Amino acid sequence: MSQIQLNNIVKKYGDGFPAVNDVSLDIADGEFMIFVGPSGCGKSTLLRMIVGLEDITSGDMMIDGKRVNDLAPRQRNLAMVFQNYALYPHLSVFENIAFPLRLDKKKHSDEEIRRKVNAASSMLELDDHLERKPGNLSGGQRQRVAMGRAIVRDADAFLFDEPLSNLDAKLRGQMRTEIARMQRRMGITTVYVTHDQTEAMTLGDRVAVLKKGVLQQCASPRELYEQPVNLFVAGFIGTPPMNFLPARVQGNTLSLPFVDVPIGSELAEQVRDRDLVVVGIRPEYFKDASLGDDAPRDAVRFRAPVDQTEWLGNEQYAYIPYETDAAVQAKLDELDRDLDGEGMRPQMVVNLDGRSRIREGEEADLYFDPRLMHVFDPESGHCYTRDEERAAEIGRQSEEDRRRALERARQREGGEGGNAREGRDAADREARGGSTQA
Incomplete structure (x- = not known):
């Protein structure tokens, strides 16, 4: 296993555009690190610099304390699993897995190769497919073959470049479990690139969120979800995404589209020079007051018209349109573009208990705990309510x-x-x- 350090890594192409801009990260021995972000954020470029497939413009790439900027990929002893599997169609599953071992015939005997391949195939449940060709396998099976080829190398770290993007939703879920189980079982340092924040949240020990080549935040999934550093991270993490509502600052009160929310003196002091801020509230923080559940003592209660509902059995989504404020709409539109959104109309998404009987066309009686809301600067995106402790x-x-x-x-x-x-x-x-x- 290995510790990987990225010190002020920069990648510029011929036109001078920084695809990766001054990224510094310490990836611990045995850690599962995720690089995540929208298309074009630099995550795959960063991965390719670690493995040696992309030159580094400036900065130092360290593996176990050794600078590897000038080392060829094969000298770094890292195993990479690609998005398209990169299997040889004319070779059997056994020979595809064995391929990296056969490249150095002097180092591995036939018996050793057979034993390593069999051990990997057993771990990945491929024993019944060793004589088949890749073309006769499902997408999930081909991905497991690619993982087996990485396992037999006894590499110091695994690198995955969007390995599940070609699979359907059901297979993606199954393969996430397989990859997590394999990584924990082997205890090997793993760096995984994805644009799917569900993969990031379920797989990673820590998640590095990138935007336009700049590292926004690197933290555990729970910290990203509960304590985002800025508007971008808050909007990228979470399904459905966080609701962003314009709020007028009126002393110790924030005036939202549906309700006025009292705030503490510390937050009021931070935003007193602002006329307008952005309030972020996650969909599941809203509750249906008509269910009679105990509400927090300081809960903020309000009524709002429901435009559409979706009942899913264990939960229900309610969609509530609102009039946005022109002063923040441009910022929210920019954020939507950064998140690869499609610029849909302003609406609040409420994730309610499946017992809720709220239906479209009705006025819902809702409440939320104001301690759970986030408040952002609409210009810089800074989160005023992040609790560092x-x-x-x-x-x-x-x-x-x-x-x-x-x-x-x-x-x-x-x-x-x-x-x-x-x-x-x-x-x-x-x-x-x-x-x-x-």
């Missing part, structure tokens, strides 16, 4: 969770205090009669 606590808890999961994986694979690599190396030495050759 809470964010640090979430980060600490997430790192503890990651270390516990990694330790469990190491104990399963290599025994108490060992790791997955040690377990595989021990098996290699036993197969070679006790030899210590790597």
Whole structure:
């Protein structure tokens, strides 16, 4: 396994445009790091610089403390899984997985190759397909073959470039589980690129959110969701996305389209020079007051006309249109473009309990806890309500969770205090009669 450090990494093309602009990250040994962002944000370029497929304009790329800027891809001992699988159609599944081992015939015997391929195929449930050709496999099976080829290399880290984008929704869900299980079982450092924030939130120990080549925030999924640093991160993370509502500042009150919300003196002081701010409220923070559930003491209650509803069994979406404020509409339109949106009309999305009987054309009686709302500067996107102490606590808890999961994986694979690599190396030495050759 490896620790990967990116120090002020910049990538400029011939026209001088910075596809990646001054990105610094420390990827811990055994960590599952996600690069996420809309199309053209630089995430795939950053991944390709790590593996050595793209030159670095400036900055230092470090692997285990060694600068690798000038090393060829094969010298970095990293295994990459591509979006299009990159399988050889004329070779069997067995030979596709074995291919990187056969490139160096002096290093791996036929028996060793067979053992490594069989171990990988067993992990990925490919034992029944080893003699088949890639063309006869499903998309999910082909992706597992590509993963098997990466596993047998005993690489220091795995790099995935949008590996699930060609699969249907059901297969994507299944493969997310497979990749997460494999990464935990092997305890190997993994960098994964995706434009799908659902993949990012479910897979990553930490998620690096990029916008136009600039790192916006790198944190655990929970911190990104609960404590975003700016408007862009808040809008990108979450399904359905966060509602952004214009709010007039009136002393210790924010006037939203449907209701006036009292705010504390500290927040009021931060926004006192602003006439207008953007308030962000996640859809699930709204509750149907007619259900009679206990509401927080400080809950803000209001009524609003419902334009459309969608009942999904365990939950219901209600769509509530509102008149936006021209002073912030341009900023919200710009944000929508940055998030690859389609510029739909202003409407608030409310995610209600499945018991709710609110229907389109009715006026809903709703409430929310004002402590859960976010307040943003409409010009800079800065989040006024981010709680740095809470964010640090979430980060600490997430790192503890990651270390516990990694330790469990190491104990399963290599025994108490060992790791997955040690377990595989021990098996290699036993197969070679006790030899210590790597």
